Amino acid sequence: MKPIGEQRSLAHLFERVRGARRVFVLTGAGVSAESGVPTFRGGGGAAVWKGMPFNVISSAEMIERDLPEVWAWFDYRRSVIERVRPNPAHETLARWQDRFADFVLATQNIDGLHERAGSRCVLELHGSIWRARCLNCEARKDLRADDDGKRPPLCSICGAMMRPDVVLFGEFLPAEVFARAEEAARSCDLCFVIGTSAIVYPAAGLPEIARGAGAYLVEVNPEETPLSALCHESLRGRAGEILPFLDR
């Protein structure tokens, strides 16, 4: 793949980025790929855990059916994530929060790497692998600060069992978080969609909202996605190389 700079003149894009006032960014697993976090390939069919496809082990039914197995799956992913570091894509987006008058970053990722890179008020559309939530009183617990290793963890408020505080397939997204992302998508003048296969909804609908509201839509992804046709720009390459390049 030709380096982004040689693909064609991006002067007009630099212009757009320099002139942007309200920027909305949606990220997916691809933004963490260069950190060493495996992607999902569209949340679809391939077996990811003990022969179960991703959208089965990460589904609401599994909480009922086998909560210990759900914890085993997220404990494994947490063990992978705790060994990696944010990459230049995360770092660039952290800088951008102070570069634009209005900047909103929404992510489908539960890995917490945006926060570790210094991004503040990240809209975690699908929750966080670093939190547990009580099945009875909804109290949250930060597993970085307070994890006695007991599985399932027990709620320190009511003693009930806790589940990972992530949004599983068939579950609604946190309403307030999604509403803020929708609002930002509706009112932005520049929208970046970075490292997502844009298959999982309602997150994949956010760039469509931005485009529909007149925003300039830019995709960063080495591959074509269902959103590419909707984009003003599709920058084919890796986020960790392209974002620092746009940061001028």
Ligand SMILES: CC(C)NC(=O)[C@H](Cc1c[nH]c2ccccc12)NC(=O)[C@H](CCCC/N=C(/NCCC(=O)O)S[C@H]1O[C@H](COP(=O)(O)OP(=O)(O)OC[C@H]2O[C@@H](n3cnc4c(N)ncnc43)[C@H](O)[C@@H]2O)[C@@H](O)[C@H]1O)NC(=O)OCc1ccccc1
């Ligand atoms: C599979 C899909 C069709 N299914 C859905 O969308 C479902 C059902 C559905 C709802 N509405 C629909 C409309 C149409 C069809 C289906 C639906 N949605 C839901 O269930 C949602 C909840 C969805 C959230 C699920 N939780 C996740 N994650 C947390 C858990 C966990 O992580 O385990 S989703 C999870 O999968 C998705 C994976 O996608 P990506 O992040 O994009 O990753 P992927 O690997 O696919 O792609 C990576 C991309 O990066 C690129 N890339 C690779 N390297 C790089 C690189 N270096 N740089 C840049 N890019 C790179 C690659 O080329 C690739 O394009 C993310 O959203 C991720 O968060 N809830 C819901 O709708 O509630 C209401 C409801 C309630 C009751 C009954 C019905 C409906």
Ligand SMILES: [Zn+2]
């Ligand atoms: Zn509780």
